[in-house]
Amino acid sequence: MELGFEVVDLPETDHPTEGEEAPDFTRPLVTDEQWEDAGLSELAADHPVLLVFHPMDGSFPATYVWNELRDRAFEETHDVQVVGLSISSPYEHMTLIDDREMAYPLFSDPQNGVAEAYDIVNDLDGMAGVSEPRPAVFLVDSERTVQYAWVAEEWPDFPDYDEVAEAVEAI
Amino acid sequence: MSETTDEEAPVTLYRLQACPFCERVVRKLDEYDLDYHSRFVEPMHSDRNVVKRVSGARTVPAIVDESTGVTMSESANIVEYLDKTYGGAN
Numbered sequence: 001m002e003l004g005f006e007v008v009d010l011p012e013t014d015h016p017t018e019g020e021e022a023p024d025f026t027r028p029l030v031t032d033e034q035w036e037d038a039g040l041s042e043l044a045a046d047h048p049v050l051l052v053f054h055p056m057d058g059s060f061p062a063t064y065v066w067n068e069l070r071d072r073a074f075e076e077t078h079d080v081q082v083v084g085l086s087i088s089s090p091y092e093h094m095t096l097i098d099d100r101e102m103a104y105p106l107f108s109d110p111q112n113g114v115a116e117a118y119d120i121v122n123d124l125d126g127m128a129g130v131s132e133p134r135p136a137v138f139l140v141d142s143e144r145t146v147q148y149a150w151v152a153e154e155w156p157d158f159p160d161y162d163e164v165a166e167a168v169e170a171i
Numbered sequence: 172m173s174e175t176t177d178e179e180a181p182v183t184l185y186r187l188q189a190c191p192f193c194e195r196v197v198r199k200l201d202e203y204d205l206d207y208h209s210r211f212v213e214p215m216h217s218d219r220n221v222v223k224r225v226s227g228a229r230t231v232p233a234i235v236d237e238s239t240g241v242t243m244s245e246s247a248n249i250v251e252y253l254d255k256t257y258g259g260a261n
Contacts, residue, residue, distance in 0.1 A: 005246075008194050059188045060214040125197060126186065126209030156189040 008155045010134060013119045015151050022051070022140045023117040027085070027107040030093035035108065041144055043083065048147070048171050049140045050074065050082045050164070053120060053133035057088035057096040061135060061156055068161055070102040074168045080139070087112055087132045109133075120151055135159065139167050147171055181238040182207040185222050185231050187214060192246040193232040199250050203257040207234075 016022050022040065029038035043049050052069065055061045066084070074080050085107040088096070093106040107114070115121045115133035122134035137159045139148035148167030150159050182200065184207050186193035200207050212219050212231060219229040226233040226244050233244040239256060243249050 003191055003195075005195055007191050008198065055189055058214070061189050063214065124188070126184075126211065155194060156191055 007157075010122070010153055010155055013134075013151060015119045015136070015149065016138070016146050017149050018146055020146050022138055022144050022146050023114075024144060025114045025117060027109050027114065028090055029083070029105050029107055030090045030097070031105050032094055032097045032103075035090045035093075038105075038107075040140065043081065044140050044142050044144050046142075047079055047081045048142065049138075050080050050168065051138045051140055052082065052084045052159075053115065053118075053136040053138075054084055054086050055135065055156075056086050056132055057092040061158065062086065062096065063100070064158065065135070066096070066100045066102055066104070069104070070100060072161060072165065074165065078168045078171065080168050080171060083107065085109055085114060085133065087130075122152075122155065137164055139164075139171065141171065180206040180208040181236060183235040183237075184209050185212055185225065185233040185235075186210070187212060187231045190231060195246045196232045196234065196249050196253075199253045203253060205253075205257060 024039060024041045026037050026039040028035040054065050069082055075082055082104045084104055087110050088108065089110060090108045093108055112121060112131050120134045120136050121131050123131045135152040135157055137150045138146055141147050182205055184196060186209055188211055212222055216229050222231060222233055223229045225235060226242050228244050230244050232246055232249060234249055235242045243252055
């Protein structure tokens with residue numbers, strides 16, 4: 001984005017990078033019909049997972065990111081499953097899935113523990129007691145090894161979708 | 172961080188989560204250590220009547236500064252106002 005002024009730099013993080021193991025977790029995984037506890041390792045055992053951390057449902061970045069990923073539809077041409085995660089509740093996830101007309105399941109993590117495990121916590125100014133993941137994308141293979149990692153260094157920030165596409169093609 | 176839950180804070184900031192123009196104003200408020208109270212609004216422009224009632228327009232950021240009686244929209248204008256009112260010139 002060209003804005004003519006500086007944006008907010010986020011602090012350094014120790015998030016998992018290419019070749020490292022992605023922390024496993026279990027959280028409710030939401031579709032447009034239901035939710036149930038699911039583990040990242042179980043999902044990844046079936047197909048590589050493109051794990052997309054996004055700001056809370058209803059925020060404009062969540063809308064933009066999911067419109068773009070839905071339109072690119074990596075899962076139609078590659079061996080990958082696209083899965084989201086935000087602090088929003090399962091009910092809000094169902095609304096997002098319907099609004100964006102997308103088939104991707106979303107993990108619900110209101111207490112933001114997964115972001116803590118990945119060291120990508122974004123404390124939100126002006127919302128006391130609320131933190132969420134900073135925008136981030138991890139491509140995780142069946143061994144749960146990170147094949148590609150992108151984590152926002154500014155706020156706001158968006159993934160480089162072409163770079164993500166290259167990573168998905170390489171898997 | 173001069174963030175406050177006190178609605179008596181002199182500055183009320185109407186903002187949109189993750190809006191870079193709003194973050195720009197936050198940085199300026201922090202720079203001058205001004206107490207402010209945030210109100211978050213809907214991304215959908217047409218759903219922002221609360222902002223229109225205050226400022227006459229639905230755009231964010233918008234600020235209300237009770238200590239000067241100023242209500243203002245547009246980040247560049249707000250930053251210029253904050254610089255003039257609370258910046259080094261004083």
